[in-house]
Amino acid sequence: MKRSIEKMGLAALRRIDPEMAHGLALRALHTPFAALPGPVTSPRLTTRIAGLTLNNPVGLAAGFDKNATAIRPLVRAGFGFIEVGAATPLPQPGNPKPRLFRLTEDRAAINRFGFNNDGAEAIVRRLARAHRTIPVGLNLGANKDSANRAEDFARVLQMARGHIDFATVNVSSPNTEKLRDLQGPMALAALLDGVMQVRGNVPVFLKIAPDLTDQDLADIAKVAEDARISAIITTNTTLDRINLRSPHAKEAGGLSGAPLFEKSTHTLAKLHTLTDIPLIGVGGVSTARDAYSKIRAGASAVQLYTGLVYGGLSLAARIAQGLDVLLQQDGFGSVSEAVGTNTKDWL
Template identity: 65%
Template sequence: MKLLEQIGLAALRQVDPERAHGMALNALNAGLGPRGGPFTTDRLQTTLAGLDLPNPIGLAAGFDKNATALHPLARTGFGFLEVGAATPHPQPGNPKPRLFRLAQDQAAINRFGFNNDGMTAIAQRLARRPAGRVVGLNLGANKDSSDKSADFATVLAHCGPYVDFATVNVSSPNTEKLRDLQGKAALAALLGQVMDARAELTKPIPVFLKIAPDLTTDEIGEVAEVANTSGIDAIIATNTTLDRGGLHGPHKAEAGGLSGQPLFERSTRVLAQLAGLTDLPIVGVGGIGSAAQAYDKIRAGASAVQLYTALVYGGLSLVDDIAKGLDELLVRDGFDNVADAVGSGRNDWL
């Protein structure tokens, strides 16, 4: 199976990256993905903001933007899934080309700009989601919105009944002025609107906040201060970076957000700093491509992790490999459960 996967990945890498992404989703829906479900043990079973997970390995937002492959993704090794980002109205996103592989760096640069089918279509798909799996939605704002803060609350109100958690994404670098909403006053006001919308749901769900890796130490402190008082349930650290240091290949200077291996250290340091400023659970994202890197995020302070770019190079079988390898690392270090390892190596990243 892994040989067939590697042949398929090699073929996809000969195709335009965005087209290859669409082909991968089509292949999943045709039944060509893993079917065994998440690998789990007593050590890997954990909770995240009250959500029971079979393992702490999640799919990051952006892979299944429009919630079109939920059923096949539910049969893969992920302990939880996040789809989106969804905006109130459909939008095409930025002009193509807008996705670039940096194979030498095991990385990617994207400037999609929240291209999606809009909250109405996405909510209809989420209403038919597979039972028994934790599924969340990344909330976004329309590019031409006159009130981007209100967009997040609008999407939550519309889609909240169909998901287990929602993520406020104010950290994408590809929508103009979106990252400005990470400022203390703007973020507090935005989250206030979102929490008001959550209170109106028949079944209130956990709300997460996704932040950028390019924040200064003072800015991280301000985010933590707002997060601690806003009533949100977790923080996702981090989104893509605008940094371009040390990259290789013809696409290294393309505009957009950089993800993959070059982001690992930067995002993990932000995670470790944040873990010292809040008791909220943190989801570690950015550059995870192995069990050792997932374990580093957990030891830095993450209660769970998410993958995306590594799947471009390692395929969906990587998820099981990471879960099994993480279980072995927990055994090696004498941890009875992954929650016991959270933050155990935080000082290594400060």
């Protein structure tokens, strides 16, 4: 019954402005009609990553709940972990609207939000009130007009570290000018050093772009290892526009969704050959088979966001349940047994 209601709701939301629809979807999570099955787990699905225990390896990517306003329902939506944010030290409005575009024909989206958020102080207050029954992480960002963007990441983490289970350094958004320059080895090493000094006991993840050369990946792997990063999220959105059919295909911003799947998974597989740091696969995950492919390419866990636009919030539980079946069919007793068993096919 709830799945039928969800499908009707999705159809209605797709008729209105994408950013407005997103806001309504967040508010709908607080109603009795939201698909909130509670924990989805099994001995096969239970996963350990960066010292955290996950009911299953299917996570919510940052950007869906930017301001941490829906943590209570999201932790009951079947995810194994969720990530909120990005949070910047000071509130900022982001880029002018329109800045979110639905590419229905491609099952994709383009956004150029520019780290719009309520600011770290407000977001941390909400995190402090949250009842975390699964790991909840915060995506760290930098203010657009900051005089020291590297310092911004450390400032946000210092404010939030007592109320989160992990933090993600996001230097891979394409929508803040020159932010991706911080992925260079010297700049990244300095940034991560500042973050690690204030992290306390919080595991720090690094989120990278898909638009990197092999040398870039090798450099990032080395810097991440030296910095003792706990996991690398692979990948953020892409600036590429490959074989898109939607009339919005040429909009500026980062492309996410189905067209990103192959590129992000290639990047994931390459990185898996370069480092033993656990990887979290993101980009185009909308089915259990997609999640399974990421895991076999080298991911210890996965995240999704754009897939929810087309599949609804119940997608998380359905992917986890389907993943359990796929692991069983291939004789894997756990997610960890399957990690990297098919990396070579993605190189």
